[in-house]
Amino acid sequence: MLGILFLTSWVNDPAERLRNYLNSFRAAVEEAERNFTGGRGEREVLEMAKRYYEDAKYSYDKGDYITGLINISYAEGLLDALRMLGASSFKWQRVEEPRVFVGGTFDILHPGHIALLREASKYGRVFVTVARNANVKRFKGYEPVNDEMTRLEVVSAVRYVYKAFLGDETDYLKSVDAVKPNLILLGPDQFVDEETLSRQLRDRGLEGVRIIKLREKIGGFSTSSLIKKILESRCRC
Incomplete structure (x- = not known):
């Protein structure tokens, strides 16, 4: 039920939400790269997060915003996991688009x-x-x-x-x-x-x-x- 409610909230303006999440993730992952201290396993997690981000960008370009939102949520979750493990540090912040x-x-x-x-x-x-x-x-x-x-x-x-x-x-x-x-x-x-x-x-x-x-x-x-x-x-x- 919570998942359904979450998906429903996205539908209000999925393109706008996805664009904001993409910008926020891009800034966060750049900071995470600079502050990365993990090993090989954590590096694989970071690379997986970046691949989900690329999938989300692809979905945005194709107009498939719901799939893009799902992909970017996976990317954000993996990045948060690295921070919780102490393998990197970064801050989520809203990035104003040009x-x-x-x-x-x-x-x-x-x-x-x-x-x-x-x-x-x-x-x-x-x-x-x-x-x-x-x-x-x-x-x-x-x-x-x-x-x-x-x-x-x-x-x-x-x-x-x-x-x-x-x-x-x-x-x-x-x-x-x-x-x-x-x-x-x-x-x-x-x-x-x-x-x-x-x-x-x-x-x-x-x-x-x-x-x-x-x-x-x-x-x-x-x-x-x-x-x-x-x-x-x-x-x-």
């Missing part, structure tokens, strides 16, 4: 968008700002196929995204101000370059923000090419 900022239109979501968000999730907790309808028309010269609320709903459903929200209609950096990210990930076709963005951030008092810009589209996907393909296959004019 905040990663991604912005875009995300009109007609495709595998390239998913790959971008997956890449962002490797660096930390992903916050996404979705471009407003007016800004899409202003910068691209045309209306998006899907309105801003539809695009926001779709992006929010992507499992790599921690939080998504609409951008500001007049100041695109206001969203960055709100998140205060540690890192900004830019797509290859976004209009701003790293140097300009870095200067703009410093002018707003945001220092030390790492900026990474992807040089190539992941998988060669683009919304415009999808629209063209749809028109070619469906238009009979």
